[in-house]
Amino acid sequence: MNERQRLRRKPDEETLKDAGRIIKAEYVTSAVKPSQYPQEDWTEIAFLGRSNVGKSSLINSLCNHRGLALVSGTPGKTQTINFFKVTSKFIDSNKEEKRKNWYLVDLPGYGFAKTNKGSRDQWGRFIRQYVEESKRLRLLCLLIDGRHPDLPIDRQAYEWLVSAGIPLQIVATKMDKLKSSEAAKNLRQLTAQYPGLSPTISYSSLKHKGRAVLTACVHSILMEAEA
Ligand SMILES: Nc1nc2c(ncn2[C@@H]2O[C@H](COP(=O)(O)OP(=O)(O)OP(=O)(O)O)[C@@H](O)[C@H]2O)c(=O)[nH]1
Numbered sequence: 001m002n003e004r005q006r007l008r009r010k011p012d013e014e015t016l017k018d019a020g021r022i023i024k025a026e027y028v029t030s031a032v033k034p035s036q037y038p039q040e041d042w043t044e045i046a047f048l049g050r051s052n053v054g055k056s057s058l059i060n061s062l063c064n065h066r067g068l069a070l071v072s073g074t075p076g077k078t079q080t081i082n083f084f085k086v087t088s089k090f091i092d093s094n095k096e097e098k099r100k101n102w103y104l105v106d107l108p109g110y111g112f113a114k115t116n117k118g119s120r121d122q123w124g125r126f127i128r129q130y131v132e133e134s135k136r137l138r139l140l141c142l143l144i145d146g147r148h149p150d151l152p153i154d155r156q157a158y159e160w161l162v163s164a165g166i167p168l169q170i171v172a173t174k175m176d177k178l179k180s181s182e183a184a185k186n187l188r189q190l191t192a193q194y195p196g197l198s199p200t201i202s203y204s205s206l207k208h209k210g211r212a213v214l215t216a217c218v219h220s221i222l223m224e225a226e227a
């Protein structure tokens with residue numbers, strides 16, 4: 001784990017209050033190779049996780065935009081790298097209001113059992129190429145189902161991303177499905193086994209819980225990118 005990936009503190013109330021909000025989000029393009037990536041020089045923040053982990057739901061919840069990313073009952077829906085232009089409004093370190101455009105990058109999910117070997121290899125190539133070639137990727141949010149904190153496939157993804165040197169934030173999804181004692185235990189486990197920029201963020205897209213904390217995390221990266 002390098003300096004950019006080190007564990008930080010959980011944001012306090014003051015930070016959350018000034019965290020700002022996402023005021024606009026729209027789909028821009030889908031890509032399967034670098035020549036198709038959009039060209040604007042905006043910070044990119046990517047979202048990745050096992051297929052069906054709740055990635056599209058979380059993107060819609062975070063951006064407060066139902067229908068932005070396609071939610072489905074059939075795993076393996078997202079097969080391309082999808083770029084969304086997002087506009088955020090937040091208070092910067094000088095207490096001034098700022099608007100900033102960035103790309104939210106929706107990466108195809110991994111571990112879909114029915115995917116054949118050809119598609120799995122293609123998945124690896126897409127992601128590897130994106131992660132290794134994108135010059136503007138500043139944070140990758142790795143989504144892990146809060147009910148299943150120790151799946152080997154998530155460990156593999158985590159270890160590969162750490163070795164690729166990308167700053168990571170772990171986000172536990174579908175937390176509304178857990179009792180509070182189990183939720184606390186699984187969050188502790190996730191933070192201990194998968195260190196990231198800050199402790200694992202607990203998220204429920206159904207209840208929009210965790211949105212302020214994740215927004216604060218994303219906006220702190222945008223502010224840093226500006227500095
Ligand atoms: N209860 C609950 N259900 C959720 C939550 N997030 C997602 N789901 C459900 O989980 C299923 C998969 O959600 P998606 O958001 O499509 O998951 P995905 O990771 O984008 O899936 P693929 O793109 O197909 O790999 C859907 O039936 C969602 O309604 C959540 O926070 N709480």
Ligand SMILES: [Mg+2]
Pocket residue numbers: 055056057069070071072077078
């Ligand atoms: Mg999806």
